[in-house]
Amino acid sequence: MIGQTKEQTNYCLSFPSQHSKKATPEQEELVEKLRKEIEVNQENALSLCTEKVLLAQQGYDLVCASPVHGLVTQKHVFLVDCWSYYILIVS
Numbered sequence: 001m002i003g004q005t006k007e008q009t010n011y012c013l014s015f016p017s018q019h020s021k022k023a024t025p026e027q028e029e030l031v032e033k034l035r036k037e038i039e040v041n042q043e044n045a046l047s048l049c050t051e052k053v054l055l056a057q058q059g060y061d062l063v064c065a066s067p068v069h070g071l072v073t074q075k076h077v078f079l080v081d082c083w084s085y086y087i088l089i090v091s
Contacts, residue, residue, distance in 0.1 A: 005041045008034045 012034050023031075 005038050005045075008038050008041075012038075 012031050
């Protein structure tokens with residue numbers, strides 16, 4: 001989608017300006033058509049990006065708000081306490 005948009009943009013930029021007297025009506029029509037396609041592609045890309053962010057947030061919430069996260073945190077604290085106790089015994 002992004003590659004297609006880049007190609008379309010570069011293709012449009014190769015034409016004379018729409019305000020130029022060198023642009024033909026066919027070129028002006030084609031530029032307008034490509035502009036609309038580029039806008040649709042940009043909207044689709046933004047929608048996909050937004051969906052990706054929302055899915056990432058949901059995944060994060062599931063992991064961090066779950067009881068498993070609490071158990072992992074408790075296990076980590078327990079291991080740190082055990083390691084500290086071991087250091088005290090050895091030294």
